[in-house]
Amino acid sequence: MQFSFLPKQPHPIVSYLRVGRLLYYSLIIFIVESWFYWVKLNEAIQFAAAWIIFFWAWSFMFSFIHIFLVLADGWSRYQNYKRAKDQFFMHGFNRRIVDTYIGSKCQRMAALEAARELGIEDEVKAYHKAKGVKWYHYVPYFMIKDPWFGFKKHFWSRTFLEPNYKSRFNYSDYEQLVLQA
Template sequence: MKSIPKQPHILASYFRVGQLLHWSLILFILESWFYWTMFEGALEKNSLLVIAFWMSCFLFSFVHIFLVIMDGWSRFQNYKRAKDLFFDHGFNTKVAEMYTGSKCQRNAAIVAADELGYKDEILSFYKKKGVKWYHYMPYFMSQDPWFLFRNYFWERTFLEKTYTPKYNFHSMSIEHAL
């Protein structure tokens, strides 16, 4: 059996993988609450234009709550798959390349690599690829302006299939420590 570092609890990994998304979730919840209160205030004044404006803002924020939750779940599936692949093959640039597309996907791969002791390698790989810390927008958004109408966007961003890990890394790290 391969030697692996002590593994964090799966919930800790889940929150590390989606850290940016979880902060966004809090922001969208607060925005939705704010926009709803503004909408309620506009209802009392009966101004149709103002009512429509605040309702649009509320709906935008409210829908994003669910999109962020789905994105976080999808990134967690990426993390589990990447961790299995890094465990099977060691640090592999082909695996890291699979998760280059967006900040959240890269973070999933970085957390997976870090938990297996490959953090320096993956950070070095992304640096050589020209990825900067401020590259938040997924690259495909600038390459394909019609991305919203493409299946790959919806499947890869929000509808990633559930991945069942091949290994129980937590029990493997405990066995190795004994």
Template sequence: MNFLELPSQPHPAVSYLRVGRLLYWSLILFLLESWFYWGQFQASLQQFSLFWVALWFSCFLFSFVHIFLVIMDGWSRFQNYKRAKDLFFVHGFNSRIADMYVGSKCQRNAAIVAAEELGYKDEILNYYQSRGIKWFHYLPYFMIHDPLFLFRNYFWERTFLEKVYEPKFDYRSLHLERAI
């Protein structure tokens, strides 16, 4: 893509929120759940019932740990977004690039936001639709194909521990240069 055709670019914080919007809604839910479960746990301590203490503490722990997992997942998806945006910028829309992010709704969303910011939104949406991907395909495909995914390194590395990716271009500066 020629930088003279580059659409207006949002602030990176806006892109970060757009990439992880589904994750951040779930983050709010996990925060509320943790708050609720903590209250139930504290109330159960007053009743001296080991069953209720264990139940509410387990629920709290589950929700509380997910707060950090969602934050890490959002950060990883932002790394996917930056890489996808560089690839789309250099090569234009390419189905092989889109295929790199087909594995989950959050990864697809990262690629869609990157493509949209470069003017390729229709192309990537049409491509994913042609692959049979529906809007309600939230569950990552690897979870269906590999029920033991929690015990695999690829799950932890790809979902929560994506390496930092430094973008090769400053898209906002490129857009501003076009305006001058």
């Protein structure tokens, strides 16, 4: 264990929302879009040509499916957060741990939230800066390197189907945490 003092830990729901905040902002947008496209689709069914119906149906399906993709992505990033927090707690700041979560903005946010809750956020941010990660790097690096990423099983399992990770430590009970470590 590397920590002699831990900051007060937030409730898991707060951590869950912080980890995926960008995703949940987009979730709101997709919900509003879906509603808008649904209204337009219903109008088109009554009064428009087939190509207009197809356009609004495609737009609605695109937004509606993304609601579930965003929820799955948020869940997967929360699993990354729990794993990163355990790893940081056991090993302290470690470049290899940070490198595991450096590939996408959402994974970096998960690791940063874990580091923030353990009091090592500045070290992780400094490492990101040293590696050339900018605040506007939203598109995951693997998408730029491999345009066929969507056809790979690894992408789907790592992005949307991350298995449930049960944290090894109870961070809200510091006295017991010291005894566990």
